[in-house]
Every structure is written in structure tokens, then in C-alpha cells.
Amino acid sequence: MLTWTIDDVWAIHKRHNITPNPLYAQGMNRVGCMPCIMCRKSELREISRRFPEHIERIEAWESLVSEVSKRGQATFFAACDDPTVRERGEISHQTHGVRNHVEWSKTDRGGRQYNLVTAIDFGTACDQWGVCEA
Numbered sequence: 001m002l003t004w005t006i007d008d009v010w011a012i013h014k015r016h017n018i019t020p021n022p023l024y025a026q027g028m029n030r031v032g033c034m035p036c037i038m039c040r041k042s043e044l045r046e047i048s049r050r051f052p053e054h055i056e057r058i059e060a061w062e063s064l065v066s067e068v069s070k071r072g073q074a075t076f077f078a079a080c081d082d083p084t085v086r087e088r089g090e091i092s093h094q095t096h097g098v099r100n101h102v103e104w105s106k107t108d109r110g111g112r113q114y115n116l117v118t119a120i121d122f123g124t125a126c127d128q129w130g131v132c133e134a
Contacts, residue, residue, distance in 0.1 A: 026050060037077060045105035058098045077101050 004012075013020055023031040027046040030036035034054050035047045048055050058076045065074035076098045108115045 041105045044101060048102040048105065055098055055102055062097050 010020070012018070021031045023034075027043060027050075028034075029043050030039055034051070035044055035058075039047070062074050062076060066072055106114055
């Protein structure tokens with residue numbers, strides 16, 4: 001079993017002059033899929049800001065699959081996983097789609113209040129790994 005820490009991974013990159021995937025420098029945490037269905041709120045917000053075409057593509061897929069679905073609805077994220085409802089501790093069995101998740105990613109306070117600081121585009125992004133884009 002491999003027991004490297006994140007610091008070990010970045011040290012190997014540095015030792016062998018390997019440039020990390022540029023998505024890390026743009027605020028992404030999971031770079032194997034775009035977006036990952038397990039992405040952080042901040043990462044989904046960053047993806048929607050930097051790569052709106054990915055959100056539009058997912059929205060188109062949701063629409064297409066909804067047209068042929070028995071229930072007439074489909075969503076990229078789990079159907080009963082409406083983040084605004086989950087943060088308030090309620091239960092929802094409705095499908096809300098990727099747009100609802102993107103809007104939620106821009107909020108604080110249980111998905112009810114937009115965060116104006118994160119809405120400002122400062123032109124840089126730093127993530128938890130300490131890899132920052134200029």
C-alpha cells in the first residue's frame with residue numbers, strides 16, 4: 001500500500017522537475033474528471049467561473065437524458081442531493097440539476113446568501129496544496 005502524503009507527492013514532483021497538472025493551480029482538487037461528482041463547493045464554483053462550457057455541456061446532457069427518461073428528469077449530481085435542502089437539514093426527492101448546484105456553490109449560510117467576496121474575480125486561484133496561479 002502506498003502511504004505518501006500530499007507533501008511527499010509535491011516533493012517528488014519537485015525532485016524530478018515534473019510540472020503538476022495546471023488544474024491544481026486553478027483551484028481544482030480532483031482532476032480526473034471535470035467536474036467530479038464529489039467536488040468541493042469551492043471547486044464547483046471555480047469550474048463554473050473558469051470553464052462554463054463544462055457546465056453547459058452537463059446541462060445539455062441532463063436535458064437529453066430527461067427526454068428519454070421514464071421519470072422525465074435526470075441530473076448529473078444525485079437527484080435527492082439538493083445542497084440547499086441538505087444544508088437546512090431537510091429531505092428532498094426532487095431533481096434540481098447542475099445549474100442549481102452551481103448557484104449553491106456561490107453561497108454561504110446554508111445556500112441562502114451569496115458570498116460577495118468569492119464572487120469577485122481577483123485573477124488568481126490558490127488551492128489547498130499551495131500551488132498557485134499567477
